[in-house]
Amino acid sequence: MKTxxxxxxxxxxxxxxxxxxxxxxLAVVALFLLFAPKPWMVEASPGARVSVGYCVKVYSWWGxxxxxxxxxxxxxxxxxxxxxxxxxxxxxxxxxxxxLARRTPRWFWPLxxxxxxxxxxxxxxxxxxxxxxxxxxxxxxxxxxxxxLKDDGTAEFRERxxxxxxxxxxxxxxxxxxxxxxxxxxxxxxxxxxxxxxxxSETAFRVPAFLFGIAxxxxxxxxxxxLALARAGxxxxxxxxxxxxxxxxxxxxxxYSMVLFLLPVLLVCWLRAMRTGRWRWWIATGAVQFALLYAxxxxxxxxxxxxxxTFGLLLARRPLQVAPWVPAGRWLVSGAVAAMxxxxxxxxxxxx
Numbered sequence: 172m173k174t175x176x177x178x179x180x181x182x183x184x185x186x187x188x189x190x191x192x193x194x195x196x197l198a199v200v201a202l203f204l205l206f207a208p209k210p211w212m213v214e215a216s217p218g219a220r221v222s223v224g225y226c227v228k229v230y231s232w233w234g235x236x237x238x239x240x241x242x243x244x245x246x247x248x249x250x251x252x253x254x255x256x257x258x259x260x261x262x263x264x265x266x267x268x269x270x271l272a273r274r275t276p277r278w279f280w281p282l283x284x285x286x287x288x289x290x291x292x293x294x295x296x297x298x299x300x301x302x303x304x305x306x307x308x309x310x311x312x313x314x315x316x317x318x319x320l321k322d323d324g325t326a327e328f329r330e331r332x333x334x335x336x337x338x339x340x341x342x343x344x345x346x347x348x349x350x351x352x353x354x355x356x357x358x359x360x361x362x363x364x365x366x367x368x369x370x371x372s373e374t375a376f377r378v379p380a381f382l383f384g385i386a387x388x389x390x391x392x393x394x395x396x397x398l399a400l401a402r403a404g405x406x407x408x409x410x411x412x413x414x415x416x417x418x419x420x421x422x423x424x425x426x427y428s429m430v431l432f433l434l435p436v437l438l439v440c441w442l443r444a445m446r447t448g449r450w451r452w453w454i455a456t457g458a459v460q461f462a463l464l465y466a467x468x469x470x471x472x473x474x475x476x477x478x479x480x481t482f483g484l485l486l487a488r489r490p491l492q493v494a495p496w497v498p499a500g501r502w503l504v505s506g507a508v509a510a511m512x513x514x515x516x517x518x519x520x521x522x523x
Contacts, residue, residue, distance in 0.1 A: 346426025384421020
């Protein structure tokens with residue numbers, strides 16, 4: 172069976188493979204729309220405040236409908252955006268040759284690693300500190316839960332559901348991607364905790380943000396190295412590692428350190444996509460854009476600005492000196508898939 176499926180896959184054209192993958196995704200979305208509650212059949216909760224459950228039932232369906240229409244459009248137009256790049260583009264460009272000629276200095280990554288180590292050592296000392304206001308709110312409302320007094324005077328712990336973690340946005344203080352990772356980290360810690368000890372760990376709650384904070388130092392250096400500024404990359408890494416505001420966000424249980432890491436990584440992927448036009452870099456660009464928006468929706472401003480610049484450069488045929496429609500198709504598809512995934516997941520949060 173496995174051999175038969177592999178032979179079938181190998182026998183497909185690139186366009187056929189793309190349509191098969193998108194068709195499977197479309198089938199999943201169609202099944203969701205078929206079995207999920209229909210918006211016109213969901214009754215609004217009494218009172219002026221709309222409940223999370225109501226928003227999820229109504230707007231998840233509409234988000235899925237948007238994704239279904241988008242996938243259908245991509246399947247119908249696959250022959251256009253799956254066209255191969257011209258043979259001349261597949262050869263190393265002048266920029267790529269210049270990049271290869273400027274090989275990464277041997278001292279670059281060891282020095283960047285030293286800067287990341289500074290962040291790790293300094294930030295580790297703050298992981299066990301008490302939580303401040305936004306962290307406490309995030310832990311109680313979206314990640315862990317809180318205690319409530321019952322009528323008989325006893326305290327009862329109310330654990331938050333995964334629906335709350337993923338889709339409660341009544342106060343826009345939920346950095347969803349971080350909340351998911353923090354909940355996984357706290358859940359893993361609970362498996363080994365002392366039952367007589369505290370119900371949560373500040374360190375476990377902050378570990379995901381801490382790891383992204385360390386990685387953000389390397390991400391900034393990587394971006395500057397990609398721009399042929401290796402020395403500036405090392406200097407920037409040390410400056411960022413020692414910056415007090417970066418130290419705070421690198422050891423704070425919020426999604427800001429994810430943004431500090433993902434923004435330079437987005438620009439690296441985008442630069443390589445624009446220079447080469449290859450699918451893997453356009454897909455990476457779309458994936459990082461989705462992660463940025465899901466971690467912190469206010470990053471819509473740099474994401475939108477980057478896409479406006481991309482459109483202008485593709486029309487100007489820069490840096491690829493070829494007709495713009497082939498790389499433009501790849502840009503549109505990768506961005507559209509990322510946008511559909513984000514809309515489907517985040518649309519229930521908007522009316523809250």
